[in-house]
Amino acid sequence: MARFVGRTRELRILDEELARVSRTPDDDRPGRCLLVRGRRRVGKSRLIETFVDRSGAAALYFTASGVPTEAELAGLRRDAQESSLPARDLLGAGQPSNWDDALRLLAASLPEDTPSVVVIDELPYLMDDDHAFEGTLQRAWDRHLSRKPVLLILVGSDLSMMEALDDYRRPFHQRGREMVIGPLTPLDLASMLDLEAADAFDAYLVTGGLPLICTDWEAGQDLWGFLERSLANPTSPLLVSAERSLAAEFPEHVQARTVLSAIGSGERTFTNIAKAAGGIASAPLQRSLTSLTRKRVVAGELPLSTRPSKERRYHITDPYLRFWLRFLAPSMAEIERGRGDLTLERIRRDWTTWRGRAVEPVIKEALARKLPDEHLPAAPAIGGYWTRTNDVELDIVGADRSPVAGRLLFVGSVKWLERCPFDEHDLVELQRHRAALTSEPVPTIAVSRSGVSCRGLHTSYEPHDLLEAWADSARVP
Structure with a gap:
């Protein structure tokens, strides 16, 4: 055992x-x-x-x-x-x-x-x-x-x-x-796997905090060492856990699995999900999305602002399932024939881009748990903002309610790169997008994996700040 x-x-x-x-x-x-x-x-x-x-x-x-x-x-x-x-x-x-x-x-x-x-x-x-x-x-x-x-x-x-x-x-x-009962948290992983804060978030994005997968990760091992060993074994928990979970959740719902795969591949809008799912019609797609949302496998979010919007976007709620659908499910045939090295190289190539988007829901959860603090008030709603054409996009928006806010509390940007801090250029972009959202001087924040190298932000958060949010994660109301 x-x-x-x-x-x-x-x-x-x-x-x-x-x-x-x-x-x-x-x-x-x-x-x-x-x-x-x-x-x-x-x-x-x-x-x-x-x-x-x-x-x-x-x-x-x-x-x-x-x-x-x-x-x-x-x-x-x-x-x-x-x-x-x-x-x-x-x-x-x-x-x-x-x-x-x-x-x-x-x-x-x-x-x-x-x-x-x-x-x-x-x-x-x-x-x-x-x-x-x-x-x-x-x-x-x-x-x-x-x-x-x-x-x-x-x-x-x-x-x-x-x-x-x-x-x-x-x-x-x-x-x-x-x-x-939730999965193991990033704070749990930092402790049990002897990882630095930023590396603990990487581990969380890959394992989703699922204990069976986490126990297969040797303490002190880095992400790439874990992936190399797991991809060399077709029966590793990292490879088989998602398929078993999906088989239990959707034993006969092939269409829901198809829609889930489309979202996992990176599609976020209704129209693009329909295309990626083979041109599925609107009504059956809506039924599948409703089922996936009801089961909490998928979340559909609207832009958070003081104006109503219909630009809903969907994402996989479980970090591990998000990783598995994007990188592992399409590669199972080559992994099973002993070419996990090809899969690993593909992950290396796309990791930074994929991680930048995948970490955003985790950061929003951390802020929701952490606030209020000495810099920001509690935010009953934390989401993001975007337009149909993505000419304006804010990674983080804190507000008094959702999806249509009465008052915006803060806006922010996520920059999750190694050796590349949030800088003056990023601040100018953040301020430009804030101006497109509101004329009010709403506080600006940055969440950065590698710190901040500019002035002008209301506050900023790094990985070790976010880990504190999970100091007490089990709850009984």
Whole structure:
């Protein structure tokens, strides 16, 4: 098994939730529920398994698999038999034929006076359009499970379905607290891989912070050493993780995969995506984009300004998937025949240009996490601005709301080059683009990989400044 790295913040939160169960033995409802969500392959299951093992509590870990109810219940009985619950034989002996009976027997299997943990992984496989399972779960929680000192952890990768579970119109509303598990952050990578701040951002753009890929990166190894070794092995996590994730997300949606590939190749507008996807018609393209956006695989953004705009642009939200679609997916045939060196040379040639665009969403996230600071106020909306012809383009725009702002708070430029600081020429360009956006003296900022060599900016940020934004990334609202 791959080594377990990082996640100290997330483990602390889980420990605290279990401790709250332990501290309320006299409560008539000591049970607590966590709704854990995060994209596929960010390490949710491994994190929860590690927590369960370290907790020492009696525990049952069940993973749904999308099979008919009878088979799911057989899997639950099997996992119960292998669990550490003291009354683990109860579920098997009861032979439940439906989820009402199964959850009632599960509650009866839990200890009365010591804390236990029950995990239902891949919960969206059990959810349906009429919310029948959610209603069953709500009744079991209210009548039986919450009356035991149990930490019930419901885990899912379908972000929209997991968010909907707590919607006020759904049966399980307000029964659980949400916990979001993201990938490892640039700050995590700097620490675990022994990298300088700027190099940690490079590592993040390639791995997306996915633990399985990051554990294959040797501490102290540079980007090109990691890529050379990974491209020489067709079964490396860097090469296979994206395909497995996409197969799970879109098992039958070939068109969505085609559209995703078009965006991954660098196309950002509706018209250009349609052309790159083989001339797909407007209606089916819109359906695919809606599906991809709903699943949070793709984001569609409008220019952020005080004037409305219809110039929407799309990008892949996951840095690793963005890298894989651009460089690796088109090269899998040559990698599999042992010519990963050709792929590596192609990456070297296009890396600086691709990275300059790919890092922008990461920088915006860092600023959103970091602000306010001593230089800038908090910005409820951070985006960019562009025109149809790109004659005016601002990498960063901070505002009071989006997509149509009432007030602009700052504008900025990103220059992410080695040994090439943000200079006087860049400042003049930034000021020219600001003037095209607004006549107000909105503060100007620069985000530069190699520092700033001019005066006249309101403030600037370098890689080590941005890393601080992830000082505490796990959260439970």
